[in-house]
Amino acid sequence: MEHYNMNLTLKVWRQKNSNDKGGLETYQVKNISSEMSFLEMFDVLNEQLISEDKDPIAFDHDCREGICGMCSMYINGRPHGPWHATTTCQLHMRAFKDGDTIVVEPWRAKAFPVIKDLVVDRAAFDRIIQAGGYVSVNTGVTVDANATPIPKSDADKSFAAAACIGCGACVAACKNSSAMLFVSAKVSQFALLPQGQAERESRVLDMVAQMDKEGFGSCTNTGACEAECPKEISLENIARLNREFAAASLSSEE
Amino acid sequence: MALNSKIPQGDIDKKWSNYKGHVKLVNPANKRKLEIIVVGTGLAGASAAATLGELGYKVKVFCFQDSPRRAHSIAAQGGINAAKNYQNDGDSVYRLFYDTIKGGDYRAREANVHRLAEVSVNIIDQCVAQGVPFAREYGGYLDNRSFGGVQVKRTFYAAGQTGQQLLLGAYSALERQVALGSVKQYTRHEMLDVVEIDGKARGIIARDLITGKLERHFGHAVVLCTGGYGNVFYLSTNAMGSNVTAAWKAHKKGAFFGNPCFTQIHPTCIPVSGDHQSKLTLMSESLRNDGRIWVPKNKDEKRKANDIPEEERDYYLERRYPAFGNLVPRDVASRAAKERCDAGYGVGTTKQAVYLDFRYNLINKYGRAEASKLGIENPDEATLVKLGKEVVKEQYGNLFDMYEKITGENPYEVPMRIYPAVHYTMGGLWVDYELMTSVKGLYALGECNFSDHGANRLGASALMQGLADGYFVIPYTIGNYLADEIATKPISTDSKEFLDAEKAVADRITTLMSIKGTKSVESFHKRLGKIMWDKCGMARNEKGLTEAIAEIQALRKEFWKDVKIPGGINEFNPELDKAGRVADFLELGELMCRDALDRKESCGGHFREESQTEEGEAQRDDENFKFVSAWEYKGESEWVLNKEDLIYENIKIAARSYK
Numbered sequence A: 001m002e003h004y005n006m007n008l009t010l011k012v013w014r015q016k017n018s019n020d021k022g023g024l025e026t027y028q029v030k031n032i033s034s035e036m037s038f039l040e041m042f043d044v045l046n047e048q049l050i051s052e053d054k055d056p057i058a059f060d061h062d063c064r065e066g067i068c069g070m071c072s073m074y075i076n077g078r079p080h081g082p083w084h085a086t087t088t089c090q091l092h093m094r095a096f097k098d099g100d101t102i103v104v105e106p107w108r109a110k111a112f113p114v115i116k117d118l119v120v121d122r123a124a125f126d127r128i129i130q131a132g133g134y135v136s137v138n139t140g141v142t143v144d145a146n147a148t149p150i151p152k153s154d155a156d157k158s159f160a161a162a163a164c165i166g167c168g169a170c171v172a173a174c175k176n177s178s179a180m181l182f183v184s185a186k187v188s189q190f191a192l193l194p195q196g197q198a199e200r201e202s203r204v205l206d207m208v209a210q211m212d213k214e215g216f217g218s219c220t221n222t223g224a225c226e227a228e229c230p231k232e233i234s235l236e237n238i239a240r241l242n243r244e245f246a247a248a249s250l251s252s253e254e
Numbered sequence B: 001m002a003l004n005s006k007i008p009q010g011d012i013d014k015k016w017s018n019y020k021g022h023v024k025l026v027n028p029a030n031k032r033k034l035e036i037i038v039v040g041t042g043l044a045g046a047s048a049a050a051t052l053g054e055l056g057y058k059v060k061v062f063c064f065q066d067s068p069r070r071a072h073s074i075a076a077q078g079g080i081n082a083a084k085n086y087q088n089d090g091d092s093v094y095r096l097f098y099d100t101i102k103g104g105d106y107r108a109r110e111a112n113v114h115r116l117a118e119v120s121v122n123i124i125d126q127c128v129a130q131g132v133p134f135a136r137e138y139g140g141y142l143d144n145r146s147f148g149g150v151q152v153k154r155t156f157y158a159a160g161q162t163g164q165q166l167l168l169g170a171y172s173a174l175e176r177q178v179a180l181g182s183v184k185q186y187t188r189h190e191m192l193d194v195v196e197i198d199g200k201a202r203g204i205i206a207r208d209l210i211t212g213k214l215e216r217h218f219g220h221a222v223v224l225c226t227g228g229y230g231n232v233f234y235l236s237t238n239a240m241g242s243n244v245t246a247a248w249k250a251h252k253k254g255a256f257f258g259n260p261c262f263t264q265i266h267p268t269c270i271p272v273s274g275d276h277q278s279k280l281t282l283m284s285e286s287l288r289n290d291g292r293i294w295v296p297k298n299k300d301e302k303r304k305a306n307d308i309p310e311e312e313r314d315y316y317l318e319r320r321y322p323a324f325g326n327l328v329p330r331d332v333a334s335r336a337a338k339e340r341c342d343a344g345y346g347v348g349t350t351k352q353a354v355y356l357d358f359r360y361n362l363i364n365k366y367g368r369a370e371a372s373k374l375g376i377e378n379p380d381e382a383t384l385v386k387l388g389k390e391v392v393k394e395q396y397g398n399l400f401d402m403y404e405k406i407t408g409e410n411p412y413e414v415p416m417r418i419y420p421a422v423h424y425t426m427g428g429l430w431v432d433y434e435l436m437t438s439v440k441g442l443y444a445l446g447e448c449n450f451s452d453h454g455a456n457r458l459g460a461s462a463l464m465q466g467l468a469d470g471y472f473v474i475p476y477t478i479g480n481y482l483a484d485e486i487a488t489k490p491i492s493t494d495s496k497e498f499l500d501a502e503k504a505v506a507d508r509i510t511t512l513m514s515i516k517g518t519k520s521v522e523s524f525h526k527r528l529g530k531i532m533w534d535k536c537g538m539a540r541n542e543k544g545l546t547e548a549i550a551e552i553q554a555l556r557k558e559f560w561k562d563v564k565i566p567g568g569i570n571e572f573n574p575e576l577d578k579a580g581r582v583a584d585f586l587e588l589g590e591l592m593c594r595d596a597l598d599r600k601e602s603c604g605g606h607f608r609e610e611s612q613t614e615e616g617e618a619q620r621d622d623e624n625f626k627f628v629s630a631w632e633y634k635g636e637s638e639w640v641l642n643k644e645d646l647i648y649e650n651i652k653i654a655a656r657s658y659k
């Protein structure tokens, strides 16, 4: 792999707090190595701002391995930037070339208010899980883990849905700010497993109700969420959620 | 002070059941009156908070991330051990116990480790019941893989995302309790001190990281589940926010720090690429099931890896350790990689890397197996590669993708380049059998305590320990303490002790902000990391450690004179958060070097150059060092060493051999 250095212009959303109006500010960074991660480039910029006695840019991050779901930058009009199936922290600078201008904004959605700069409040996702994203089992079950075999294909599909990192890129990508992909991933994980059956109906109804209550928009099947999801959560999950929801609504009316 | 580890009487395999049978209980009505603070929402914290909530206690749980689901445990890749013996390959509770004690180089407490092995089987049952989608075989039963330092297959996994799936299981149990009102959750909150009243932990001071406001929280007991301190080295595989602050504050309030120098350097991580590096990425140990580690036999090798013929490759682990080969424990594998690189055989531009190569197994193990399943006779290499790739992808797909994103190289085609990196800290707050620290009512669970892994942790055992502590141990042991606290009314957070503690925290923050120096927090952290890595890393010696102590003291002075923290106190200010953490690392680093200096033997991950065999293996000194070092804080740069003698009644202590 050839490595190279680049100079870049960054336009970054700055917003002091949730009440501030905010706006884009322009910064220059020099000698950025193509081997750096996108967030390491931000580290360089922040060190530069600190040395100039300016306020560094606040952004969320923790694992820097694409798994905690904390990083959340809207880069050149795309959540998590240009690479397919990649979180912001896994995006590397070889995606860019010398002289590029990069625009970086926070997730934008009514249900995700900005806390500062690029940091948003995603507590709505926790509340959706609280509404039903679990199997109601207390610690101390005594059923052996191998008592119920689960067809591998179901287990694999359940795992693929459970791989969601709760980052919210799906919401940021959607013109309606819908959280359907996130919710459908959790509903699917459990709907596909025997352990999830007892609460199958209440789960989908309660989680969807909470999603609506949080102010996420409705799903119009445009598929932007799937295209931008760093974990390749499939639209099939939304189809499954719709089926689960329809079935549950019917039986709850009976 | 005399250390009482409170190990129950009786045979090793009866201790835990005897304990549970005789432990004091708290009745349901009283549980509702008892408040517990849990700090941390990783595997240990989330499982503890959820379970204590289910039992009926009033729980408050804290984490510094924006959601409990983002705790560092989420990043664990390879798997979790349990003595289920589903493979019928000779596993048992005893064998898991034995492997863990031996893997830890005979520096862990027998009773704790045996309990861990016992409850390991319950963990898997619990997780499956929660809907954790572990990997399965075609028959629908759970699959296992092997990890280092053992000869059975006992590791349960979910692709390379086991930590994620286990944490999401514990998180969902926790959120259920939040919904039920038994647990109150405080995200983006950082605990900055323990409040002690009459010698007992009674609460914490926490800072709301959004507003910067300090808060006082009461608890009848405080449970720390705040993870490890590998980030003292600046570069590690830990998440950026992982830190020692909570444990360190507890230490300064009287909790002893156990074996602080026991650090795990993981052999298979993506090497450092430049000065900009902010963290290192692990390539799971599970890859050593199928990846073979080698360097060229020729020092000045210029050819590409795939062009180097078989006979010119040195599979040095297979050569040195024929019995365990590529699956030797981490400390052994790391030192062997360092040895080859130091001797000049390293690969890549920096020469600080070795190859981890999948081609052999991809073709010969998986490719051939698939071909024979499909009935393809005499398959050519291209077909074998294609078929093998599919299987490898299913096993490790996310890790291979991660490698490619970081390095730009495709590990299905060319071997990975890897090098050891700081990964885990076996040391931590000293706890007794009940997981209580030397402060009454203050507990430490998960990576934050020192208890189960001795001087070297075996792969897939941290997840096991975190969940064992949280789901199955603390719910019993905390009851034994709280049963005597039912008469204690909640203490007002306006009491003098709370106000004093809050004031001390506020003063420290004001001091930090008023330094207004010239150097960023990051720059201090990097410098500390370099001292630690160079002098308290994979190899340690008296001269280096002595120098390191002086250098850290000087760096700490400089920090408190010249650190520059932008922004204000009462606002969202990540630089300020980081400054507090680095200030604590600057104290911890000194203690780690002290401990490493004091322990004049090599054991597990602690390698004193002065103490090695002729073949360069770690040389333990059981006569003089068969103890846990429990350091008692006495003031800046002052500690008293307390020793807990380790008694082996069930395992014959022997030289560790993986040959």
Ligand SMILES: Cc1cc2nc3c(=O)[nH]c(=O)nc-3n(C[C@H](O)[C@H](O)[C@H](O)COP(=O)(O)OP(=O)(O)OC[C@H]3O[C@@H](n4cnc5c(N)ncnc54)[C@H](O)[C@@H]3O)c2cc1C
Pocket: B039, B040, B041, B042, B043, B044, B045, B062, B063, B064, B065, B068, B070, B071, B072, B073, B074, B075, B076, B077, B078, B079, B080, B162, B163, B189, B190, B191, B192, B225, B226, B227, B228, B237, B238, B239, B242, B243, B245, B246, B282, B284, B423, B424, B445, B446, B447, B448, B459, B460, B461, B462, B463, B464, B466
């Ligand atoms: C990349 C990687 C891969 C790994 N893979 C494996 C594996 O395959 N198998 C295995 O067994 N182990 C693995 N490990 C080790 C294992 O993941 C950890 O040891 C384990 O997850 C630690 O869990 P924990 O609950 O103790 O702490 P953590 O998960 O680190 O959680 C700490 C919690 O404490 C909170 N916290 C910390 N300080 C404060 C404070 N001051 N105030 C408030 N909250 C605070 C944090 O917010 C967080 O919620 C891996 C580790 C790494 C780095």
Ligand code: SF4
Pocket: A163, A164, A165, A166, A167, A168, A169, A170, A171, A181, A182, A185, A225, A228, A229, A230, A231, A232, A233
């Ligand atoms: S569905 Fe995808 S984009 Fe949405 S939260 Fe989950 S991982 Fe992120």
Ligand code: FES
Pocket: A060, A061, A062, A063, A064, A065, A066, A067, A068, A069, A070, A071, A087, A088, A089, A090
């Ligand atoms: S920082 Fe964890 S996913 Fe990006």
